[in-house]
Amino acid sequence: MKNPIADLNKIFDSRIRLGVMSILVVNDEIGFNDLKQMLELTDGNLASHLNTLEQAEFIKVHKGFIGRKTSTTYSITALGKQAFKAHLDALEKMIKKL
Amino acid sequence: MKNPIADLNKIFDSRIRLGVMSILVVNDEIGFNDLKQMLELTDGNLASHLNTLEQAEFIKVHKGFIGRKTSTTYSITALGKQAFKAHLDALEKMIKKL
DNA sequence: TAAAAGTGCTTTGTTTTTCAAAGTTAAATA
DNA sequence: TATTTAACTTTGAAAAACAAAGCACTTTTA
Numbered sequence: 555m556k557n558p559i560a561d562l563n564k565i566f567d568s569r570i571r572l573g574v575m576s577i578l579v580v581n582d583e584i585g586f587n588d589l590k591q592m593l594e595l596t597d598g599n600l601a602s603h604l605n606t607l608e609q610a611e612f613i614k615v616h617k618g619f620i621g622r623k624t625s626t627t628y629s630i631t632a633l634g635k636q637a638f639k640a641h642l643d644a645l646e647k648m649i650k651k652l
Numbered sequence: 653m654k655n656p657i658a659d660l661n662k663i664f665d666s667r668i669r670l671g672v673m674s675i676l677v678v679n680d681e682i683g684f685n686d687l688k689q690m691l692e693l694t695d696g697n698l699a700s701h702l703n704t705l706e707q708a709e710f711i712k713v714h715k716g717f718i719g720r721k722t723s724t725t726y727s728i729t730a731l732g733k734q735a736f737k738a739h740l741d742a743l744e745k746m747i748k749k750l
Numbered sequence: 751t752a753a754a755a756g757t758g759c760t761t762t763g764t765t766t767t768t769c770a771a772a773g774t775t776a777a778a779t780a
Numbered sequence: 781t782a783t784t785t786a787a788c789t790t791t792g793a794a795a796a797a798c799a800a801a802g803c804a805c806t807t808t809t810a
Contacts, residue, residue, distance in 0.1 A: 557692050559671035568768085569665050573657035576746045586787060594655050599769055601788055609788095626787060642747060647769070648674045649740060666797085684758060697798055699759055715758095721807070724758060 561644035563637055565610055570595065570603045575638045578613060579632040586626045604628065612637055659742035661735055663708055668693065673736045676711060676728040684724045691747045702726065710735055 566572050573593050577584060590600050607613045612634030616627045630638075664670050671691050675682060688698050705711045710732030714725045728736075 556692060557671075558674055559667045559691060562667050562670075564667075567665060567667055569657045569660050569662075572660075573655075573746070589787090590787095592655060593657060596770055597786085597788065598771075598790085602768085605788095617664055624786065640730070642762090645743070648671070649677070668797090685756090688758095694799055695758065696760080696800075700797080722757060722805080 558648045565606065565640040566638070566641045568603065571607055574603065574607060575612070575630065575634065578628065579638065581630045583616065583627045589628070594621070605645070656746045661739040663704065663710070664736070664739045666701065669705055672701065672705060673710065673728065673732065676726065677736065680725045681714065681725045687726070691720070
């Protein structure tokens with residue numbers, strides 16, 4: 555029998571990064587504070603998970619302004635979409651035996 | 653919007669415990685060494701994750717013999733089945749928006 | 751029958767990950 | 781001018797993951 559967990563992506567072991575990705579799949583662009591509120595996280599904690607996802611090139615950061623106020627938004631990359639999908643496929647395969 | 657990750661069970665954040673449960677859902681009983689081989693783990697690592705699942709009463713241990721050789725097997729409990737299902741439901745709800 | 755090997759752990763110690771709290775910079779508002 | 785907000789970074793502590801070694805017991809092999 556094949557190792558059922560081998561195809562899971564380590565980056566998505568974290569519930570928070572999983573949550574971020576699931577939000578980004580359905581929202582083209584989302585702000586730091588929106589994510590923070592949705593996932594109920596502290597600034598530092600969210601920032602570090604976003605950083606991990608950015609390092610992996612699964613998300614992209616957009617620094618801009620709303621009026622003259624800074625605003626940081628995030629979006630998923632093609633690579634991110636692909637990796638997330640692969641992870642979900644692996645998950646599904648694991649449990650599809652139900 | 654509701655926090656999408658709030659209903660995920662912390663115990664199943666671990667890929668290994670997730671793997672164990674997914675195996676136990678489809679196998680009434682499985683041995684220590686079988687699990688070890690399937691998931692490609694060291695003894696200590698597997699034992700400690702099994703211990704976590706046992707503490708949570710998600711799995712049950714059976715110590716017995718095959719012939720005169722000792723054999724330890726594991727099975728899922730009703731509570732474990734329920735918790736695992738709830739976790740999968742929560743996961744599905746997160747990503748069903750696809 | 752003595753040595754080797756297997757089962758199923760526990761213990762130890764290191765590495766990795768997670769997280770909160772506090773500090774920071776710059777702009778906005780009161 | 782003082783305070784607040786945004787979006788971090790840094791620091792440090794706690795938790796989790798993991799490998800390796802040790803162990804008690806039994807069985808198999810030489």
